[in-house]
Amino acid sequence: YQAKEGGGSVAAYDSTRDAASTDQLALLAELREALEVDDQLVLALQPAVDLATGAPTGVEALIRWQHPRRGWLNPIDFIRPVENSEQLGTFTRYVLNKALGVAAGWAREGLDVPISVNLSARSLLDPRLPAEIAEALRRHQVPPHRLVLEITETVVMSELEVIDEVLSTLRSMGVQLAVDDFGTGFSSLTFLTRIAVDELKVDRSFVIRMADSPEAAAIVRTTVGLAHELGLRVVAEGVETAEQRLALAELGCTSAQGYHFFKPMPADKIGAVLGSLRDSAESNVFRLRADG
Ligand code: C2E
Ligand code: MG
Ligand code: MG
Ligand code: MG
Numbered sequence: 001y002q003a004k005e006g007g008g009s010v011a012a013y014d015s016t017r018d019a020a021s022t023d024q025l026a027l028l029a030e031l032r033e034a035l036e037v038d039d040q041l042v043l044a045l046q047p048a049v050d051l052a053t054g055a056p057t058g059v060e061a062l063i064r065w066q067h068p069r070r071g072w073l074n075p076i077d078f079i080r081p082v083e084n085s086e087q088l089g090t091f092t093r094y095v096l097n098k099a100l101g102v103a104a105g106w107a108r109e110g111l112d113v114p115i116s117v118n119l120s121a122r123s124l125l126d127p128r129l130p131a132e133i134a135e136a137l138r139r140h141q142v143p144p145h146r147l148v149l150e151i152t153e154t155v156v157m158s159e160l161e162v163i164d165e166v167l168s169t170l171r172s173m174g175v176q177l178a179v180d181d182f183g184t185g186f187s188s189l190t191f192l193t194r195i196a197v198d199e200l201k202v203d204r205s206f207v208i209r210m211a212d213s214p215e216a217a218a219i220v221r222t223t224v225g226l227a228h229e230l231g232l233r234v235v236a237e238g239v240e241t242a243e244q245r246l247a248l249a250e251l252g253c254t255s256a257q258g259y260h261f262f263k264p265m266p267a268d269k270i271g272a273v274l275g276s277l278r279d280s281a282e283s284n285v286f287r288l289r290a291d292g
Contacts, residue, residue, distance in 0.1 A: 044264030048257035055281030057255040060116040061099040092123040100140040116148040130169040144174030153185040204238025
């Protein structure tokens with residue numbers, strides 16, 4: 001993390017930077033309101049599917065902000081300032097609570113699909129996080145293994161001990177861990193020797209270039225092999241074409257997510273989609289059995 005510069009800065013007055021930080025302060029004040037008063041912050045949900053059967057293997061929760069003046073905002077428009085503010089804890093609890101609420105609804109419909117929530121690395125510095133998550137799981141009556149926490153491994157080295165402690169407590173509770181954007185961090189492989197995880201998510205940048213970059217294809221193939229060797233699930237992100245889907249299946253990748261299958265969708269649509277995916281996956285299996 002970039003530390004905020006103190007008063008010692010001798011940089012010339014920069015009005016664009018000043019305006020930008022004023023705007024960030026305004027945004028953070030508006031976020032405080034959004035978190036307190038109404039439902040401006042909503043989850044978009046995107047299923048990942050089994051490449052062999054089409055069955056849903058999980059659903060990722062992606063935050064959206066329906067801002068009264070600024071319109072629909074994506075995470076890239078506001079996540080960074082939130083991560084650097086003292087509102088991160090409240091924001092993280094808000095997202096987890098919403099996501100578990102959605103997952104609790106599926107359980108009532110007999111769908112046992114796990115929900116994945118993205119966590120900012122900095123929220124893992126809060127030692128109260130595991131107890132808060134345990135409480136939220138109890139409140140929503142969602143079994144811990146139905147929650148997958150997606151983390152990126154770009155964390156400050158000096159903070160590793162706290163983060164390892166928080167992550168291993170979460171995992172001992174039965175919560176699952178996924179490494180997001182795998183291959184893009186600077187320490188992915190070291191991370192795997194420190195923290196036991198359940199899933200690797202192959203970054204979209206490699207999936208996009210797979211067809212015309214032998215390097216990208218090799219990285220995808222190696223990540224899939226690594227996951228198999230370590231007994232982890234592997235999910236390819238950002239699959240947009242049938243060619244990519246086929247290439248991934250050929251490399252042994254078992255699960256994928258992307259616009260080719262589904263765009264992120266509102267919470268009130270996801271239940272029906274999961275139900276029909278499951279039903280058609282079941283009939284695929286029956287058909288395969290009948291053919292075999
Ligand atoms: P991510 O976790 O790697 O999520 C994947 C991003 O790729 C999402 O963007 C998703 O909408 C997008 N995506 C999915 N399939 C495709 C595809 O086929 N093509 C393309 N071009 N894009 C695809 P989104 O929703 O804008 O989120 C961006 C990032 O923001 C996420 O990356 C995640 O790191 C972060 N984020 C999202 N929600 C949360 C949250 O609740 N908390 C925190 N801390 N971070 C979040
Ligand atoms: Mg993610
Ligand atoms: Mg990702
Ligand atoms: Mg990504």
